[in-house]
Amino acid sequence: MVEVFSTSYRVAWVDTDAAGVVHFTNFFRMFERAEEDFYLSLGFSFKDIAERYGVWFPRVEAFCRYKSPAYFGDLLTIKLRIMELGEKHVKYRFRVMRKEELLAEGYVVVVAAEKERNVSTRIPDDVKMKLQPYVSER
Amino acid sequence: MVEVFSTSYRVAWVDTDAAGVVHFTNFFRMFERAEEDFYLSLGFSFKDIAERYGVWFPRVEAFCRYKSPAYFGDLLTIKLRIMELGEKHVKYRFRVMRKEELLAEGYVVVVAAEKERNVSTRIPDDVKMKLQPYVSER
Amino acid sequence: MVEVFSTSYRVAWVDTDAAGVVHFTNFFRMFERAEEDFYLSLGFSFKDIAERYGVWFPRVEAFCRYKSPAYFGDLLTIKLRIMELGEKHVKYRFRVMRKEELLAEGYVVVVAAEKERNVSTRIPDDVKMKLQPYVSER
């Protein structure tokens, strides 16, 4: 049974643009917000991992497909699954929903990197173990 | 001979994050900035097209691959080419360079849409004609 | 007895800058976020007022004094009171706290404006009535 993490986000006025809809870049902010909330739900944060292991997770790829606009005041749900969990990288999949409607979906690939030397490294074992239940190949 | 449009961007303090590098979402802002400068170089703007033809260009896909970080104060060059120019859509390709070094590359697909009814429509002919020289299949 | 509205905000990675702290402009985003949450708590939104009365609330002044930095992951409380409630304007006061520590405080003055003609107008009566309990002269 694959776990899916879900968090909610209320669209702010500042997220909109002159077309009256959420600016496309702000979906990537939502993806990152979901990733942050996901980590918190697992009991740690980017900062903890950086401090404990000297490791952080620069983004190496980001993609979004836009289906339908989001508007000011919308209460959105962002769903996160893990599509790939490698030795050194994680590929997160995101879906942004308004009730049952899919507004946008995409992914972000992050790579574990040694903070000091800025070279890729293995994902710390206990982080990896906590991510495992969210891995889904579909 | 394929044209490539080039514009420059100086990284602002607000573009950076606590890792000391440009936040990944801001590369998508640079892509859009390049698209805006490109349009200006052709003699029109999003606003002109919206007013003249009742057409605008919502984004339907956005992708970026990150190679190397950008830092506060960097003078970047953003290069724009057109990878696909359809009846109704444009696929722009972007490269973000610091001198000769490629920092990030990606694409954005936009679709012409009737502003009032929000349905896809043909790209206005004179817009399409001006985009044509920038189309490259590579 | 004066009411104070309170809402919480978790600092996102994108809110930080290369100094490792929340960028000063993002406190103004928090102010607006608090205003939006406040309106929701009263049962309406900017959008509702715009649609029902053809009135919206452009900002005419914004001020913030920064006492102490906020960091990634901080759970902040934003407190809102109303310092002035005029015929046509509202002056909101905001305090951003991390537990008992005041990080920043400031105000925003908004003016009711007719959406179509963009001239100042009276705040709709039922909006004003709902704001009244939050007015404090201190």
Added chain:
Amino acid sequence: MVEVFSTSYRVAWVDTDAAGVVHFTNFFRMFERAEEDFYLSLGFSFKDIAERYGVWFPRVEAFCRYKSPAYFGDLLTIKLRIMELGEKHVKYRFRVMRKEELLAEGYVVVVAAEKERNVSTRIPDDVKMKLQPYVSER
């Protein structure tokens, strides 16, 4: 004779909000952009000062008064003067113009701080000397 530093800024689509105008927080981004361009014109940057002297300039106050909206595509001029140049602080004054029309004006107070200990310190002498010609009491 008092010097005024001037820089220009083209309003981007992402700067606008659903009211069709530049979001109020983005004027503070313009202020900072002007400050960065100003420093560059003097031959240094925030980063240089941080590296050379271990000093940076956290903001302690920010204010803006909004007169008239700015729109997508507007070519704005941002004018910077120095209202106060103390031992440890600088108060910058900004005006955002569209041709001859004043759209917004405000100020930002920054304080020199030791990067390592985060306590206020004297502005380095050669920085101060370069700022001097821009000081105006009006």
